[in-house]
Amino acid sequence: MSTVTGRAPQDTRAGWRTYLGLTIVLVLSIFPLYWMFVIATSGDGAMVKYPPAFLPGDQFMVNLREVFTADNVYFAASLINSVIVSTVVTASTLFFCSLAGFAFAKLRFPGRDKLMFVVILTLTVPNQLGVVALYILMGEIGWNGTLLAVIAPSLVTAFGVFYMRQFIDHAVPGELIEASRIDGASTFRIYWSIVLPAIRPALAVLGLLTFVATWNEFQWPLITLGGTEFPTSMVALSDLASGSFVVFRRVLAGAFVATLPLLVLLLVGGRQIVRGIMEGAVK
Numbered sequence: 001m002s003t004v005t006g007r008a009p010q011d012t013r014a015g016w017r018t019y020l021g022l023t024i025v026l027v028l029s030i031f032p033l034y035w036m037f038v039i040a041t042s043g044d045g046a047m048v049k050y051p052p053a054f055l056p057g058d059q060f061m062v063n064l065r066e067v068f069t070a071d072n073v074y075f076a077a078s079l080i081n082s083v084i085v086s087t088v089v090t091a092s093t094l095f096f097c098s099l100a101g102f103a104f105a106k107l108r109f110p111g112r113d114k115l116m117f118v119v120i121l122t123l124t125v126p127n128q129l130g131v132v133a134l135y136i137l138m139g140e141i142g143w144n145g146t147l148l149a150v151i152a153p154s155l156v157t158a159f160g161v162f163y164m165r166q167f168i169d170h171a172v173p174g175e176l177i178e179a180s181r182i183d184g185a186s187t188f189r190i191y192w193s194i195v196l197p198a199i200r201p202a203l204a205v206l207g208l209l210t211f212v213a214t215w216n217e218f219q220w221p222l223i224t225l226g227g228t229e230f231p232t233s234m235v236a237l238s239d240l241a242s243g244s245f246v247v248f249r250r251v252l253a254g255a256f257v258a259t260l261p262l263l264v265l266l267l268v269g270g271r272q273i274v275r276g277i278m279e280g281a282v283k
Contacts, residue, residue, distance in 0.1 A: 036256050038054065039249055040249060040255075040256045041056040041060040041253075042249060043059050059249070067257065072239065073236050073240055074236060075236045077229065077231070078231045078232055081147060082215055082232045083261070084147060085150050085221075089154045089210060089214045092151075092156065093155065093157055093160050093206065093207075094207055096155060098168075098191075100156070101161055101165040101167070101168050102164070102168050102195050104119075104161070106168065106172065119158050119162060123158050123162070131219070134220070145224065145230070146230065150217075150224060150232065154214060160206055160210070163206060168202075177190060180194055208265065211262075215233070215261070215262060218235070222235050236254070237254055237255055237258060240254050
């Protein structure tokens with residue numbers, strides 16, 4: 001309870017300073033995206049114009065046509081590939097991480113705590129250290145240059161397992177698990193019918209983080225897909241920006257198009273995700 005007004009903090013009306021601060025943060029956050037759109041809709045002189053132009057131009061379709069018809073870029077295919085990779089990785093991460101998190105949180109088996117410690121320990125190892133070994137492994141399997149090489153290493157993450165374990169441990173009462181066992185439910189039935197509905201807020205958050213991270217992944221897709229006709233969107237953007245002369249209006253037009261799916265995802269699921277975070281905090 002608030003010691004000044006006797007009301008809870010969420011019932012206290014925000015003052016003008018709060019709204020001013022939020023407005024400044026909002027403007028600073030949106031401005032890079034807006035500036036990217038301004039350049040993407042303008043001609044070649046917009047980057048060096050002084051004073052700079054703050055209004056969008058009328059060249060967006062021209063720039064966009066150049067993006068999708070640029071030689072050796074395959075931008076349309078890259079967007080489709082990014083959707084496939086991000087969707088498959090997100091679905092797999094949610095399933096396997098929640099299943100493993102349930103096992104670590106509610107099941108009793110030898111070496112459980114030691115295995116969880118190993119999972120947490122892998123978070124301290126930079127991904128760059130395993131790139132060479134991963135490339136050799138994918139080459140032995142014959143997956144280099146294909147989307148399988150991008151999808152397979154990300155099917156489950158240590159962070160996802162740890163996050164699910166922590167959430168399930170606090171959100172799902174042990175008594176509920178025991179009652180389900182007494183009723184004859186199998187372990188997988190308990191996971192599917194009881195645990196999953198209870199952790200939907202955490203699934204929404206993890207799903208958003210995974211999709212965004214997979215969509216923006218650049219290093220490993222560049223190594224395994226670089227120079228092929230099956231790039232992801234970030235690799236295609238690097239191809240647009242390569243060469244001795246960079247056409248920034250074209251690069252930023254492609255970057256704006258590649259950002260649109262993430263913006264749509266946030267607009268569609270943002271409110272539900274925030275509500276899920278608050279529900280998880282209350283639980």
